[in-house]
Amino acid sequence: MLNSIHMQWKGTVSELSNANGQSLGKGVKGINTFCTYAMSSGGACFNCHVRADGNAPHSPSVNDVDCLMCHNDTYKRKTTPDPSTAMTVTDYLGQLKTYIFGLRDAQGNYFTEPDYALMPVGTTMVDLAKNVHKPTRNSCLRCHAKAAGSDWAKRGDMGVNTAAPTDAQDVHMSPTRGNMSCAACHTTSNHKIGGRGIDLRATEAVDPKCQDCHGTAPHNTGTTTGVKMNRHAANRVACQTCHIKTFGKGGATEMSRDWGIPTWNPAFCNGQGGYVGEEVKLANVTPQYRWFDGTSYVYNVGETITKNADGTVTMAKANGKIFDGKSKIVPIKNHTTTKIALMADGRIVPPAIMWMFMTGDFNQAVAKGMLDQGMTGTYTYVNGNAEMLITHGVEPKTMAPACATCHGTYSGHNNLMVPFTQLGYHQLPTSAKGCTMCHSKKTAAWESMHNTHRTKFACTGCHSATPTALKSPVATLCKTCHSLQTATSQYVHGKHIPKGYACTTCHVMP
Numbered sequence: 211m212l213n214s215i216h217m218q219w220k221g222t223v224s225e226l227s228n229a230n231g232q233s234l235g236k237g238v239k240g241i242n243t244f245c246t247y248a249m250s251s252g253g254a255c256f257n258c259h260v261r262a263d264g265n266a267p268h269s270p271s272v273n274d275v276d277c278l279m280c281h282n283d284t285y286k287r288k289t290t291p292d293p294s295t296a297m298t299v300t301d302y303l304g305q306l307k308t309y310i311f312g313l314r315d316a317q318g319n320y321f322t323e324p325d326y327a328l329m330p331v332g333t334t335m336v337d338l339a340k341n342v343h344k345p346t347r348n349s350c351l352r353c354h355a356k357a358a359g360s361d362w363a364k365r366g367d368m369g370v371n372t373a374a375p376t377d378a379q380d381v382h383m384s385p386t387r388g389n390m391s392c393a394a395c396h397t398t399s400n401h402k403i404g405g406r407g408i409d410l411r412a413t414e415a416v417d418p419k420c421q422d423c424h425g426t427a428p429h430n431t432g433t434t435t436g437v438k439m440n441r442h443a444a445n446r447v448a449c450q451t452c453h454i455k456t457f458g459k460g461g462a463t464e465m466s467r468d469w470g471i472p473t474w475n476p477a478f479c480n481g482q483g484g485y486v487g488e489e490v491k492l493a494n495v496t497p498q499y500r501w502f503d504g505t506s507y508v509y510n511v512g513e514t515i516t517k518n519a520d521g522t523v524t525m526a527k528a529n530g531k532i533f534d535g536k537s538k539i540v541p542i543k544n545h546t547t548t549k550i551a552l553m554a555d556g557r558i559v560p561p562a563i564m565w566m567f568m569t570g571d572f573n574q575a576v577a578k579g580m581l582d583q584g585m586t587g588t589y590t591y592v593n594g595n596a597e598m599l600i601t602h603g604v605e606p607k608t609m610a611p612a613c614a615t616c617h618g619t620y621s622g623h624n625n626l627m628v629p630f631t632q633l634g635y636h637q638l639p640t641s642a643k644g645c646t647m648c649h650s651k652k653t654a655a656w657e658s659m660h661n662t663h664r665t666k667f668a669c670t671g672c673h674s675a676t677p678t679a680l681k682s683p684v685a686t687l688c689k690t691c692h693s694l695q696t697a698t699s700q701y702v703h704g705k706h707i708p709k710g711y712a713c714t715t716c717h718v719m720p
Contacts, residue, residue: 211260211275211277211401212270212271212272212274212275214401214402214403214414215235215402215403215412215414216259216260216401216403217260217261217270217274217275218235218237218269218270219235219236219237219238219240219259219265220233220234220235220236220237220238220411220412221233221234221235221411221412221413221414222412222413222414223411223412223413224413225406225413225417225504225505225506226411226505226506226507226508227505227506227507227529228507228508228509228510228513229411229508229510232510233412234411234412234510235411235412236248236249236411237249237265237267239510239511239512240411240510240511241509241510241511241525241558241560242409242525242526242596243467243525243526243545243546243547243594243595243596244357244358244359244363244364244464244467244545244547245358245359245486245563246560246561246563247511247560247561247562247563247579248563249267249560250560250561250562250563250564250578250579250582251563251564251567252311252564253289253311253312253320253480254478254479254480254484254564254567256289256320257288257289257322257480258352258353258356258357259279259353260275260276260279260280261274261275261276262274262275262276262287262322263319263320263321263322264289264312264319264320264321264322265320266314266317266318266319266320267318268317268318268319274319276322277342278338278339278342279349279352279353280345280349280350281342281343281344281345281349282338282341282342282343283343283346283348283349283352284329284330284333284338284341285324285329285338286324286325286328286329287322287323287324287325288322288323288325288480289312289313289320289321289322289480290312290313290320290321290322290323291310291311291312291313291480292310292311292312292313292314293310295310295311295312295313296308296309296310297309297310297311297568299565299568299569300569301485301568301569301570301571302472302485302569302570302571303570307483307568307569309479309482309568310482312480324338344391344393345391345392345393346373346391347372347373347374347383347391347392348373350392351368351369351370351372351373354368355368355369355370355372356369356370358464359475359477359478359486360464360475360477360489361461362458362460362461362462362463362491363463363464363489363491364463364464365407365463365543365598365602366457366458366463366464366495366543366598366600367454367457367458367543367600367601367602367603368460368602368603369460369461370461371460371461372460372602375460375603377606378459378605378606378609379459379460379603380459380460380602380603380604381604381605381606382394382395382604383602387606395418395422396418397415397416397418398415399415402414402415403415404416404417404418405417405418407598407599407601408502408506408508408526408527408528408542408597408598408599409506409508409525409526409596409597409598409599410508411508411510417504420448420449420450424449426440426443426444427440427443427444428440428443428449429443435613438613445538446532446533446537446538446539447538447539448502448538448539448540448541449604450540450541450600450601450604451499451538451539451540451541451628452610452611453604453605453607453609453610454497454541454600454601454602454603454604454605455496455497455605455609455611455627456494456495456496456497457495457497457541457543457600457603458491458492458493458494458495459493459494459603460603461493462491462492462493463491463492463493463495463543464489464490464491464545465490465491465492465495465543465544465545465546466489466490466545466546466547466548467486467487467488467489467490467545467546467547467548468487468488468490468547468548468549469487469547469548469549469566469572470487470548470549470572471487471488472485472486472487472488472566472570472571472572473485473486473487473488473489474570478567479564479567479568484566484567484568485566485567485568485569485570486566486567487547487548487549487566487572495543497541497542497543497600498541498542498543498544498597499539499540499541499542499628499629499632499633500527500528500530500539500540500542500597500633501528501530501531501532501534501537501538501539501540501633501634502528502529502530502537502538502539502540502599503528503529503530503531503534503536503537503538504536505529505530506526506527506528506529506597507524507526507527507529508525508526509523509525509526509558511558511560511583512557513557514555514556514557515552515556515557515558516556517552517592521592521593522592522593522594522595523550523552523558523592523593523594523595524594524595524596524597525550525558525594525595525596526596526597526598527596527597528540528542528597528599531634532633532634532635532669532673533668533669533670533673539628539633540599540600540601541599541600542597542598542599542600543597543598543600544595544596544597544598545595545596545598546593546594546595547593547594547595547596548591548593549572549591550591550592550593550594551576551579551589551590551591552589552590552591552592553585553587553588553589554587554588554589555587557585559576559579559580559583559585559589560579560582560583561575561576561578561579562575562578562579562581562582563575563579565578576589611627614626615627616628617656617657618656634673635673636673637673637674637675638672638673638674639674639675639676639677640676641699641703642671642672642673642674645659646700647672647699647700647703647707648700648703648704648707649700649704650700666708667707667708668707668710668712670712670713671707671708671713674713674719675719675720676720677713677717677718677719677720678717678718678719678720679717679718680716680717680718681716681717681718684696687716
């Protein structure tokens with residue numbers, strides 16, 4: 211357990227495209243679009259986690275492993291307060307507020323203690339030790355349900371009531387259906403737990419997959435519809451896309467946070483209250499969709515980040531692209547935030563977020579953060595976002611969408627649920643769209659047209675951008691593979707595309 215991500219708050223980043231070979235996590239260069247830089251929270255963000263020393267910024271020891279956090283659901287603890295740390299600040303309204311921080315030793319270790327007030331009367335540590343158990347749903351939700359400061363806030367697909375959800379909320383976890391524990395999918399070996407979202411850094415075990423239980427052909431192979439659905443599952447559509455149509459089903463989830471609007475939250479700072487940015491929360495949210503190949507980009511403190519075309523920055527995003535043979539369409543939660551302090555050289559300032567909690571002044575938090583990090587110079591505020599994988603909250607199969615929900619009817623290929631154009635499907639040269647690239651113009655319904663072509667051609671034979679030019683003059687180009695021949699473009703495409711030649715073999719692509 212000592213060497214697990216839960217204890218270390220860091221680990222290998224084999225599934226990050228921008229940080230291979232490093233050991234990173236929330237405790238090492240970690241920053242996000244919610245409470246930003248956890249290591250600057252003065253312990254406010256540490257209380258929940260497994261370490262008995264409150265995830266202090268140094269390596270843990272064996273004595274820091276608090277086994278009861280995962281192995282006894284009755285157990286509750288709190289940070290030991292230290293009255294000598296009392297600090298009085300003036301908030302953005304001109305009001306004086308005093309905060310007491312946790313007791314620490316000379317090395318920075320926090321101290322925690324049992325919170326008997328939150329446990330049944332008469333509970334002793336001996337009672338707790340005699341009644342340890344394997345982790346339950348409640349054990350995991352102790353921390354994961356209220357990440358980002360409130361129930362359902364962060365991940366969007368789990369909350370406190372996920373401990374006993376309805377069938378429609380989560381068919382796997384529902385006591386009347388699957389009644390599964392978290393560990394049923396997030397399998398554990400030597401306290402190393404598999405599973406990583408798009409916005410997370412470290413990986414310590416094999417990622418769980420739906421196919422581990424359901425196989426590669428989960429639908430009824432004896433029906434035409436089942437065969438079609440299996441084709442989806444085996445290729446480019448993740449199971450979650452059809453079987454999790456909404457998230458935030460058991461409670462409203464945070465979709466955006468505006469640090470420019472201080473909002474008082476009495477539960478913050480270990481119950482002393484604190485100012486957070488204004489949160490916009492929504493329930494029953496329709497996901498956005500992305501191509502995901504299992505790897506992602508996640509910004510780490512000290513790196514430079516490139517602005518998007520609209521001037522925003524994306525701090526976590528899925529890697530993947532259409533028809534690359536490994537990416538699938540997945541549902542995501544797109545969380546947005548304001549006032550990311552971006553230096554001229556592209557580094558993001560990790561704010562000393564405790565100062566925002568205490569004063570409501572985000573500018574002060576950024577200034578303190580620059581001082582802590584030894585950063586100098588000017589910065590500008592930009593907006594940002596982070597993509598987060600939605601993978602919990604699978605609905606009963608009876609709630610799965612009908613074909614027409616995504617593909618429309620024979621009278622029109624309407625993008626009703628999945629945004630095919632945004633995902634790249636409708637990037638077609640004019641001749642491909644008009645069905646004249648390989649033969650004379652013909653017409654067919656959407657499904658029959660695809661059924662005719664999909665076994666003969668790669669998807670990219672039609673689904674590609676319009677080429678900008680040939681790679682060389684025809685007289686030279688054709689001789690690259692055979693003696694010079696002349697033919698119509700329909701004949702040439704009709705001969706070459708079925709053989710699997712990529713457009714880039716002959717064409718310059720945009």
